[in-house]
Amino acid sequence: MNIGSWAVPSVIFLILSFSLLKKTDIFESFVGGAEKGIATTVSIIPSLVALITAVTMLKASGALEILTNFISPLTNFLKFPAELVPLAVLKPISGSASIAVFDNILKSHGPDSEIGRIASVIVGSTETTLYTIAIYFGSVGIKNIRHTATVALVADAFALVASVVTVRIIFGCP
Amino acid sequence: MLDLIWSAMMIISIICAGITGKIDLLSNAVLEGAEESIKIVIATLGVMTFWSGIMRIAEDSGLTNAIVKFLTPILKFIFPDYINEKKIIHPICMNIVANLLGLGNAATPFGLCAMKEMQKYNNSRDTATNGMITLLVINTACLQLIPTFLAALRKNYNSSNPFEILPALWLSSLTALTVGIALVKILGTRKQKSKTKSNALCKNF
Incomplete structure (x- = not known):
């Protein structure tokens, strides 16, 4: 329950x-x-087809693995799963791209694995931040957005940390 | 931006596959990826259809408006500059409620409407006000009760309980929201102090 x-x-x-x-x-x-x-x-079908195909190619070519290996010393130090870095990077920029990466994570690790759960929480608790900022301020012609991007991205970073922490607390450490 | 990301993803994978000798796998991936995306659409279409229907019931019955009334006092605390501006507070409320219920597409028009109204009270036309920044931070924190699309994707890969991550998700969103609003309040008072005296918008009401 x-x-x-x-x-x-x-x-x-x-x-x-x-x-x-x-x-x-x-x-x-x-x-x-x-x-x-x-x-x-x-x-959303056209953008989904475009991006999921691109992510599948990225995975098959081994590029995603190279990136993960390259970045893992840093993420190990931060105790953040290296597999989730592409998701964390793409999420603020593009919704469809992050869905594509997320789908790939679920497929490789399973939705009930720790990585699958953390990825789910990240997808659900962060927004396409930079895109949203562009749309909202663009609609009223604001050019000086002051500290908006900083605050929103810092909040996203907190969401990333919170995703890892809450999943580990609720579902237990591996 | 997306032009660059998308092309880079494919060009990098082609180069990378060429070097690592995985070009067979890569050409298969083109077919697989395209097929996969349609599978995802089919897997999520049912839930998205059902949930949009349920949410329309909430909207038509006036439940959304009832939640808006409930939220208004909280919003007056978060948006102290617009306490008496119904035209601003109402769309902000609708925006938040739509986000909460997982209706991202319905939320955007309300958000843009609130931005437009706030812009009318903005002294420097091209600079963001504290209220605008707060609205943005609320939207990018993405607090939602039921992320239907997410659950449908999890179910597609046979999750034993697609909704089990909800409490963790709510906590994580709330963390981002709290941090965001706190930062806006701190940075906002510091940078706008000199301006607020001349910009005593609602203080006269």
Whole structure:
């Protein structure tokens, strides 16, 4: 039993009972929203194909392994799994690229391994930071973003550390 | 940016495979990767469809608005400059709620709307205000209750419990959010001190 297992059923329960009380058209709403969900998923296909293919190539060529080996003295010192470095680097820049790398990690290590769990927490607790900053400030023509990028990236770094620490505490050290 | 990353990934792998003699594996990878991506789409399509439907029910029934009302007092603490600006606080709230429920795509328009409203009160048009920086940090901390896409990917590789990582994920997000907001508060007072006197936006209300 895990608190995480309660999250989805509780949210569904809450939403359905609230809507029943309010007497809104539940099924009609569902169908409308679901249709949009399909459209969104389909719209990410091109970038997903592009990036997953590139990551698969990177893996097959041995380049990912070379990078991991190269960086492992530093990550060993920090007790951060070297396999997760490409994910940590790409996540602030591109959503599809990090999904591609994440998918590769799940495939090679399994979702229930320590690396798989930490990778999941990293993906779920960090955002495509630099991309978001560009979109938000670009929309209103702000050029001097002051300390935004620094703060956001420092917060991301804390999320990385917290991902490793929380997974090791909750699921036990290897 | 993505142009460069994407091409670099492929060019590096081609060069690397050429040197290490893994060119057979690489040409297979092109086929495999493309196939793999469609498998991922199919594996996640069902959950994404279902969850978008559920979230639309929440939106249409007014539950989202109820959560917004609940969050407003907290937001007034985080955005002290806009306490009386409903036009700013409301879209920020909607942005946060959409993010919490894992509706990243729905969150962005609200966030941009809040940015636009905050820009109206900005004295120096091309410089970010403390409120804007705070909104950005909240968005990049990515606090979400149920990351559906993530869970669907985990399930695709036969996780025994795709949601087991949620508590760790919430804690990690909260850490980033707390650190981010604290830093914005510290750096913000230091750098804007001289400006706030002339920029007494909501103090008159």
